[in-house]
Amino acid sequence: MNKKILLFMLITIIYPNKLSEIDRIIKKTNNQYLLVNDFETTMNVSLNVPGFRMPKKKYKVYYKYPKKIKINTKGFGVLPKTGLFTSPADNFDNLKGLKLLFHNETPNSILISGTVISDSLKAQFPNEYAKLTFNPIVDVVVDTSRWIIRSVTTRIDTVKLFEIINNFEIFENKYYMPINSKIEYYIKDAKLANWLNNDLGGIMKMGESINSSSDVVQGTIKISYDNYKLNRGIPDKIFMERPQNK
Numbered sequence: 001m002n003k004k005i006l007l008f009m010l011i012t013i014i015y016p017n018k019l020s021e022i023d024r025i026i027k028k029t030n031n032q033y034l035l036v037n038d039f040e041t042t043m044n045v046s047l048n049v050p051g052f053r054m055p056k057k058k059y060k061v062y063y064k065y066p067k068k069i070k071i072n073t074k075g076f077g078v079l080p081k082t083g084l085f086t087s088p089a090d091n092f093d094n095l096k097g098l099k100l101l102f103h104n105e106t107p108n109s110i111l112i113s114g115t116v117i118s119d120s121l122k123a124q125f126p127n128e129y130a131k132l133t134f135n136p137i138v139d140v141v142v143d144t145s146r147w148i149i150r151s152v153t154t155r156i157d158t159v160k161l162f163e164i165i166n167n168f169e170i171f172e173n174k175y176y177m178p179i180n181s182k183i184e185y186y187i188k189d190a191k192l193a194n195w196l197n198n199d200l201g202g203i204m205k206m207g208e209s210i211n212s213s214s215d216v217v218q219g220t221i222k223i224s225y226d227n228y229k230l231n232r233g234i235p236d237k238i239f240m241e242r243p244q245n246k
Contacts, residue, residue: 022098022112025142030089032147036175038064040229049185049219068239088149095138108145114138116154136161143168148176160186175230183221 043059062070069085092098095114103111116136137157141150146168154162162185166178 026092028147038234042226044224046222064234070239112140181223185219
């Protein structure tokens, strides 16, 4: 029997209602994320990105559900906005046409694939046509034994644009937290560099250093997380901006 037909039959038998199963997976993954209401951690970040240099940086990070984030560092630093502090539910809300697939590369995992809703992107489009024709696909690998997101890959057809891979450990016998992340950007076209610029807060200006006719340029950001403090009740005043001295 053709392998593709057999795989389709297995998916149909195991997941007769794919949409409800996708909803179940997202809910379980999000519930695991919600176990941690607040945390403190130290992030160590190193960059290897063409056209940009930054020494290894250390950040003190405070997070409180749902969207309070405070990041302290000395001097100049860069952190990506994508995928670090956003809940699984919010990330999946940015996708449409979700599909459930098997994932053979990682044990106890499933792959959910969908198309990015263009309005959810931080990128600036020159016109409506460009916005409609830029439809990257996102592949999310979920570890169903721990209900964590193992990796997220953004691509156009088979060409990767962005990939984040997380490694987790369990803390206090209950909370799964990332201990390191590797973020890779794959840039073929100088126009795509604008997406990276926006994702890094507009600090990096790579467009002039990328030739649109060149091969794929790869940039890597590595992050490690240390000294977690979980669910200690971070006060709201931590996230208040201090008034600037006049």
